[in-house]
Amino acid sequence: MFLGITNTARDYAWGSVTAIPELLGRTVTGAPQAELWLGAHPGSPSVVVNPAMVGGADTVLDWIAAEPQTALGEGRTGLPFLLKVLAAAAPLSLQAHPTPEQAREGFAREDAAGIAIDDPARNYKDPFPKPELVVALSDRFEALSGFRPVEATLADVRTLDAESGRLGPLVAHLQQGLEDTVRWLETADPSALAIVEAVGHLAAAAVADGTDEVSANVVTAADLAERYPGDPGVVVSLLMHRVTLERGEAMYLPAGNIHAYLDGLGIELMAPSDNVMRGGLTPKHVDVAELLRVLDFTAYPAPLLAPEALAPGVDRFAPDGVGFALVRVTGDGRPVGLATGGVAPLSGPSIAICTEGVVTLVGAQSATLLRQGESCFITPDEGDVTVEADSTTGLTSSVFIATGTDDGRDGAPGER
Known part of the structure; x- marks a missing residue:
């Protein structure tokens, strides 16, 4: 099944007023639109475009709860990722995320201390790590x-x-x-x-x-x-x-990596955790002691992430051991290349968003059309998906598909 999904962008103060509306073909309201979440995170679960397709469920979270085997496949308990469109017009907080061991220990420690999950001073909202990657959609994406x-x-x-x-x-x-x-x-x-x-x-x-x-x-x-x-x-x-990432370039932010996005539009893929240790550049809660506890002080090269080229126009961003991957399929809209089919290898439930042009996604059971700004949930029974560019438009097309991998974990229920 290809299930159309959408959402309302989060209005964090650092967000761009124009970038997300222009990508999605929506009205510019004058308010900042910082992040569009695509997934089942309870903080902002994706909205189902046609609830009748899934027994009346209004959100992906509700549908997974009602029909987990259909949505996720046999043996899975949740999505292993959260896909976002991120649009920064001002710096985000200086921050880092914990290792799996640090997340489990910190979550248990704050539970034992009686700190409520919704307390702004709580650092660990869940016992999971939050590795993440970002791919630039704008000409330049700026970060520390x-x-x-x-x-x-x-x-x-x-x-x-x-x-x-x-x-x-x-x-x-x-x-x-x-x-x-x-x-x-x-x-x-x-x-x-x-x-x-x-x-x-x-x-x-x-x-x-x-x-x-x-x-x-x-x-x-x-x-x-x-x-x-x-x-x-x-x-x-x-x-x-x-x-500085140029359009199409990516970087990966592992546990302990200190970072702050500064400016730009990107596709972000992360584990569906909400564990953020902030160290400044923000009016939000800052816990210096906890930040220092999770930081990796090693000086590494800039954490750029090169994709694996699977086929012409098909690239895969897949850090080791995180349980998720991002497949990018691009085409030039002519009756050659991707008009004959670029195959995106998928593992388990997946989510696709079209960021340019018009494409058709073809799976084992069905097919769907996606225009720029549209997104869909892909059930596991569709298998690997062929992305076909619309050769009648002559437009460049680009689709990003978030999917699982065999080297990670099931998903858990990320604001900065």
């Missing part, structure tokens, strides 16, 4: 992700501090390593707060001077200092990779 080598940060700090000599304490902590520096900054020592203020002023001055020596990290620090004056995240951003 993961710690970069200390030497790179020292180079920026020394450039900023070439004349004032105000950042000596920051240099001293950086020479002790990333963990020492982050702990000093995030625990708001008075000397750290003075450095946060100094970095904000020096970064703003460097950007205003417009010299060629100003790095992307310094520009970002200046912007964050204007938005969140005095926030330790301003300086933490200098320790991180400043990532």
Whole structure:
């Protein structure tokens, strides 16, 4: 079965006013539209377009509860993923997510402490990890992700501090390593707060001077200092990779990865968890101690994720061990290439969204037409799905399909 689904976009303050409505062909209301959730998460379950197809169920969550074997297949207890369209027009919070072990321990600890699940101060809403990946839909998708080598940060700090000599304490902590520096900054020592203020002023001055020596990290620090004056995240951003994804490029954010999306439209796929440890750049609950507990302070390369090319026009983004994958099928709309069929390999229940053009999805039992902005739930009995571009339009087509894998877990019931 191909079941048409839709949803109302979440109105978080950092969301773009135009990006999601323009993608979906909806009216621009003037309010921010940050995330469109496609899945069964109880925080915003997808709405069924034609409830009569599934016994009157209004949402995917209700349908799964009523007919789990039809929706999910034999032996499954939930969707292993949550698919989102994300549109950031301002920075999201500085954050990280736990490992499976940390999530189980933290959930049990907060339960034992009697912290209500809906308490804004609760960190662990469920006992599951929240790995995630994002693929850029806009020409550029901007983010901070993961710690970069200390030497790179020292180079920026020394450039900023070439004349004032105000950042000596920051240099001293950086020479002790990333963990020492982050702990000093995030625990708001008075000397750290003075450095946060100094970095904000020096970064703003460097950007205003417009010299060629100003790095992307310094520009970002200046912007964050204007938005969140005095926030330790301003300086933490200098320790991180400043990532620009071009359209179609992706990155993967494993457990312990410190990150913050800054600007852009993307397709995001994650485990359906709501465990977020925030460390700043937000008016929401910040728990520095818990963030420091889950952070991985290793300096890795920028976490870019290259797809596996399965066939011409068929790519698969599949990090190891997370239980989900994202298949992208593209075509040029002419009676060659995908007009003859690009096959998306699926495992279990899946969800598709068309982000360009018009396509037909053909499974083992039925078929459906998707236009740009439309999405559907795909039941397991359809098997692998052939995506056929509409060769009469001459338009480029693109479809993203979230599906399971054999190396993960069943789904559990993610706001930032």
